[in-house]
Amino acid sequence: MHNNISTRIICSTSYNPWHNLAVEEYLLEKVKDNEIILYLWQNENTIVIGRNQNPWKECMCKDFEADGGKIARRLSGGGAVFHDIGNLNFTFVMDKKLYDLEKQLSVILKAVNNLGINAEFSGRNDILVGERKFSGNAFYEKANSSYHHGAILVDANMDKLSKYLKVSKEKIASKGIESVRSRVVNLKTINDDITIEKLKESLISSFLELYKGDSNIEYIKDKQDIQDLYEKYSSWEWKYGQTPKFDINFVKRFKWGEIDLNLNLKNGIIDSLVIYSDAMNSVLIKDIENELLKIPFKMDSICKKLNNINCKTDEKDMIFEIEEWLKSKIG
The missing domain is CATH 3.30.930.10 (Bira Bifunctional Protein; Domain 2)
Known part of the structure; x- marks a missing residue:
């Protein structure tokens, strides 16, 4: 070939x-x-x-x-x-x-x-x-x-x-x-x-x-x-990157790795965030971080942004699992 x-x-x-x-x-x-x-x-x-x-x-x-x-x-x-x-x-x-x-x-x-x-x-x-x-x-x-x-x-x-x-x-x-x-x-x-x-x-x-x-x-x-x-x-x-003090911290271990989500809110908007993860998909984690910045801290806004991410099939499954987990946290 x-x-x-x-x-x-x-x-x-x-x-x-x-x-x-x-x-x-x-x-x-x-x-x-x-x-x-x-x-x-x-x-x-x-x-x-x-x-x-x-x-x-x-x-x-x-x-x-x-x-x-x-x-x-x-x-x-x-x-x-x-x-x-x-x-x-x-x-x-x-x-x-x-x-x-x-x-x-x-x-x-x-x-x-x-x-x-x-x-x-x-x-x-x-x-x-x-x-x-x-x-x-x-x-x-x-x-x-x-x-x-x-x-x-x-x-x-x-x-x-x-x-x-x-x-x-x-x-x-x-x-x-x-x-x-x-x-x-x-x-x-x-x-x-x-x-x-x-x-x-x-x-x-x-x-x-x-x-x-x-x-x-x-x-x-x-x-x-x-x-x-x-x-x-x-x-x-x-x-070391930025490790400011965060208002909100959610952590979960999935079968493909851990997500440690840290956010600061200002007037209900996600003002700053960092996602720590040992998932193999390093670009996907950065994409999620970028998508969620400066949006309302509401589940429908979050899902809309996450579903916009252009990614592979296995990554779509990861995003689905992250959404389900966040729904249980944010409602």
Whole structure:
């Protein structure tokens, strides 16, 4: 179908999450027609939160930053993750029409299989060996390009992971799990021979095998091109956003993620609002936020706006569930 696919392999030499996320967004903007890029990168001592999450709720921000950690916010949805140089991050950036989740995942699965690990994809975004997860995935799309990215745990510091990340009681209850720690596993625990270097080589060779591409590896040096994006990702505003005091707070966990809706009203109009969420659909959450701003705090106004949103079938179902829940709150 797409015989003229062109490929690129790009590796970052920086361990700074703001640099690496800036490069990722730069590639998303610049990816060419019929091109797919495999971008490999690592962050040192970092917590990366999903696009719509509240950092204060997800991690011990103050303690983590006091211990030299960096907080970063990505474009994609989903939950908070801890990164150190014991894990390897991958991003497939592509012309949107080449997006093929099964093919992208098979690059990862083949790469770990070749290192003697029998893995499978599960549920919404996890890659498991047995019952335990070693990689979480997230997704983001623009008009003509998309990315699919994830972190692979090779030899990450599990103590830090459980020390700084806070997992909500509701989430643990809904998944029936004891703790963050019991459900994740380092690949090194399963096969002691695995290193980040070996995993990188294995990913690159399975990528080339599946996409038949050119094996030149490009290294990103600190480029001027990403200066503005770097400033965005490193800014307090992007990482923490506005957390004013809100008059009204509604929270509910759905099967697809949590919605934490915060509003201020002025004369019965929604004057300001923030929606925190770990739902994978990061753009939808932002669209809902934009639609509800400056409208009357009345159920019919809210439904009318929500039903205006242009979205996919599964997202229409999400909006329906949100409406039903709000009706029970607002009446």
